[in-house]
Amino acid sequence: MTIKESQKLVDDWIKEFGVRYFNELTNMAQLTEEVGEVARIIARRYGEQSEKESDKAKDLGDEMADVLWVLICLANQTGIDLEEALLKNLDKKTKRDNKRHLENKKLNP
Numbered sequence: 001m002t003i004k005e006s007q008k009l010v011d012d013w014i015k016e017f018g019v020r021y022f023n024e025l026t027n028m029a030q031l032t033e034e035v036g037e038v039a040r041i042i043a044r045r046y047g048e049q050s051e052k053e054s055d056k057a058k059d060l061g062d063e064m065a066d067v068l069w070v071l072i073c074l075a076n077q078t079g080i081d082l083e084e085a086l087l088k089n090l091d092k093k094t095k096r097d098n099k100r101h102l103e104n105k106k107l108n109p
Contacts, residue, residue, distance in 0.1 A: 003083035010072045021077045027070055034066040 001009070014021055022030065041060050044051035075082045101107055 007072055011076050027074050031070040037063045
């Protein structure tokens with residue numbers, strides 16, 4: 001599935017089942033909440049904090065999909081073509097950073 005197709009899929013779902021998009025500020029708060037849930041799992045599962053028994057069943061992929069869902073909602077309601085934006089962003093990073101990481105002694109001991 002392309003990013004464009006994902007944006008259409010989410011938009012179609014909202015129109016059929018979601019009544020309407022939450023406003024942008026509500027979705028921004030939702031995005032922050034969802035990113036926090038991803039951070040919690042990663043901090044406990046891969047970081048130094050111990051994982052609580054109640055967190056062990058949490059599905060990291062599902063939580064990441066929640067982040068993607070809300071990000072797509074925000075893109076749709078603000079008129080952003082995420083596929084185009086990602087390609088432009090990759091081009092910017094390539095022009096700016098094409099040697100930076102290769103020459104970073106911390107990354108290449």
